[in-house]
Amino acid sequence: SGTAPNGDPVRELVLANAQSGAIALHFNQAAAGKQRLICDAKNQVDSDNNPNTNCDDAGERVRSEGQAASGNADIDLAYDYSGITYDFFQSRFGRDSIDGKGTPLISLVRYCTPTATCPYQNAFWNGRQMTYGAGFASADDVVAHELTHAVTQFSSNLFYYYQSGAINEALSDVFGEIIDLTDNRGNDAAGVRWQLGEDLPAEIGVIRDMRDPTLFGDPDRTGSSLYKGDALDNGGVHSNSGVANKAAFLMADGGSFNGQTISALGLEKTAQIFYRVNNALLTSGGDYQDLGDALGAACQSLVGSNGIVAANCAEVSKVVLATQMGATPTNAAVPADAPICASGQTRSDVFYDDMENPQSGRWASTLLAGPLAAWYYGSSTPIGPQIYATSGKNNLWGANIGGSPSQPAAPGDYALALTLPVAVPANAFLHFRHAYGFDSDEDGTYDGGVLEYSLNGVAWADAGPLFSENGYSGTIAAQGGNPLGGRSGFVGASKGYYASRLNLGTLAGKSVLFRFRIGTDPLFTGDGWFIDDLRVYTCGGVAGPTATTGPTATSGPAPTATSGPAPTATALPGTVPLVMFSTSGESVSESMGSVLLTVYLSRPAAQPVSVAYSAGSGTASDASDYTGASGTLAFAPGETSKMITVAIVNDRANEPNETLAITLSAPNGLALGPTTSATIVILDDDLTGASAASYRVYLPVIRKP
Known part of the structure; x- marks a missing residue:
């Protein structure tokens, strides 16, 4: 028992062979469960503009799972509300944390970025942790909103762009508000029902209204004149989310809208349907038509569970019609899909x-x-x-x-x-x-x-x-x-x-x-x-x-x-296959850890064949900048591609970008094709601290004009 270098608990079970001493099995017996880790930037401007470096080891944590309240509202509310959000997804859907695998919930409070005023008046999920400006962890719907971005990242992974990005934002609003309305914390007065951000600092206040998105200039249907069509805000993700937000309100509370009268399903059924959509039905490229189809399919698949009956699905269909999800947005039209084949x-x-x-x-x-x-x-x-x-x-x-x-x-x-x-x-x-x-x-x-x-x-x-x-x-x-x-x-x-x-x-x-x-x-x-x-x-x-x-x-x-090497080569019948790289170059940030190069054959070989590869010219140095740049690739009969993995050293040196050429040689049973060398460009990322290349950074919860 003990702790890992990052402060996480370790209770390792090791089973060894009594005669040989070989390890037969080992695993950490410490249960995952709910793990909350809170760090405090104390309203000090972040020197490297990278919040990850402010909460990446145990020494920076001001409150961890099971510890007593600190007495600081930002710290304690981030702790409480992240736990409430965890409990919501676990109790209703059996989901163990944001990824379903018990990953810790990391929150950095009172953060200040060099690019904005301090105290920072916003909050965001950056693919690794929640980051809050002073007072922003005081809003339970905002905390749940940011954590739902994380759930979405590990579920549908909706791309943060135009319609798919708007649905991504809406899912965070939907679950943020449903959690707000069911946790018995904060301001739950009737007048703020379906409003997002009512518990934010007074100078910020409410930022969206899901009952009537138009109150904040957001659309309530795809045909609305308020639907944003330009590239600002990643294609209007914070505004165009109003379409799905209106749908969630109608589904839960009912009402008459755009020629449809909907009977309420309630919060719990609405949560079940939207969760099934996010976790099982949408892809990263989903649009509003896909969402409309998925809402209906999710309801049908849930009939007989959680109190959902077939009549509920008829109401869901009305919601989809009322919000015009089946139509391309008037102000951001996308061409209709070309058919694959004619009907029938x-x-x-x-x-x-x-x-x-x-x-x-x-x-x-x-x-x-x-x-x-x-x-x-x-x-x-x-x-x-x-x-x-x-x-x-x-x-x-x-x-x-x-x-x-x-x-x-x-x-x-x-x-x-x-x-x-x-x-x-x-x-x-x-x-x-x-x-x-x-x-x-x-x-x-x-x-x-x-x-x-x-x-x-x-x-x-x-x-x-x-x-x-x-x-x-x-x-x-x-x-x-x-x-x-x-x-x-x-x-x-x-x-x-x-x-x-x-x-x-x-x-x-x-x-x-x-x-x-x-x-x-x-x-x-x-x-x-x-x-x-x-x-x-x-x-x-x-x-x-x-x-x-x-x-x-x-x-x-x-x-x-064309100029340059031909992108492919086809071997003539009776000749040996050609072997070549699939690309003449790749770029990789140091923090990515490795880069993959594909070597392929122009056609399968009938017998085992091989080719050697090695590091050639370039400014990068073996061991200090990379490893694993030489070896032999063996192709079995029928195989046409192999991967070379070059490990990249993530050093702390502030240095120019470096290059490394990998060259194929000594073909056995093969002939060298046109692309026998691939140049790797190693991008230095030490000027701005740890790279964010591994993380998708979502825009802050509040849209700035």
Whole structure:
């Protein structure tokens, strides 16, 4: 028994073999349960602007689980209200803490950031802990709001952007208020029912009204003129949450709204339905239409439990209709999804990738021009997770890189291509889901993305003429040096996910590679390009859309050879497979701890094969900056990809970014392909303290104008 270096309790059970001494089993017997850890910044400005470093060891804790009250209201209310929130989720849903695995609830009170006045007048969840300005832990609904962000992170993981971000915020408001109304603490007067923040310091006061969101300029339905459509506040997440907030109020208390009269379900049933939605039904890319569908499905799945009956689900359907969740927001419209097949037809996939397996080896990024081939799986990027998925828990993401007027970047041109061609049958389509936010303003669309295809992996043609639904949205500005300047492409902000479809009729009988390509000018960044659920397929059965003649495969610009290495290579029959990296470069922050490089074969080998890899040129030093940069990869028959893990040393030195080149050599049963070297850029993060790359930082609970 004892404590770990971080102060957590340890009661380790160790079972050893009596003869050999080998350890057969060991585990910590200390129960997880409720663990509250409170730290106090004492209204002193944080020197490194990183709240995590103010509450990361036992010596900084001013109150831990089971300890007596401190006498300081901020400390003790953060302790009490985080415990009440834990008890709410545990008693109703069996959830052990925010992640369901007993992780400690860390709260930092009286925090002051260098970028705002002190005392700090806000609160936020940063992916690791709750952080409160002075007096903000005094509001039970605000504490529960922030902790529900954590629950959402470990549940649906709704992406903090436009509609999905608004639903994320609304879930925190919903559970924050339901906990407020059931904990018998704070101000529960009838006049403040469904108001958020009534217990905040007087100079702040109430910040949202869920009964009538319009009182604070927030929409109560997707068709409201108050629905925010611009990019401010991550796409209006704190305001557009009003739609789901109104839905929760109507579901719990009932009432008449927008032509619907709803009978109340009460707080407990409402909590059960919204929890099932968050924990089991929504993905990170969920929008209001998805929420409407999920609310109905959640209610149906709960009939017979928690007092929920079928008649309740009819009321839920009325709530969805009243708040217009099935309609795209009037002020932030997203194109309707392109159909996969016509109603009554059956889809037959030739190729499908839901982007759930980063080790599949199906995609390779290539730098055509500029500083970085900035394509990644959403689960692993240099700036932390960028998970925004329409199915499962992963997606592809292309960063929209750029610089500033004082430090412009080189124009960028980088692509992500399939590593193996798809044999396109007659009457085939390509269908994919995507969302994007490229640098633009009222004067122009400066960055953007295109889809291209190739019959040989060297010459690429624009696939724009092949789109049958939801093709390019505009023209990439010709000025500014963007390599794609003047071309049609996806530009601006999609404001959410939608599906596009291409008619592949003119490519029938050919083996085709497809790639997504981003072009940027030297200035400013955007949200990037998110891609999920790509398929090539045919439709059969009842007559519907068919991929017949359509535009010719060579309409538009003729295929031209790209600069830089080819993103893929296909071995000729009878030759040995090619071995190569899937990318020519990766960037990683020191605090990420490691970086993964994918090495893949152009086709499976019939016998065991191998290739060596080793560290080459670069400014990084072995042992002090990285380890594990040399070895041999062995491929069994049938295998086509392997991962190299290079450990990154998270030092405390303030130093320039460093580079490390990993090179393939000594192929056995293989031939070296075009991408035999990958350069790792190690990004120093010691200027601002520990990196936040591992955490999603949510905007503070109060929206600033």
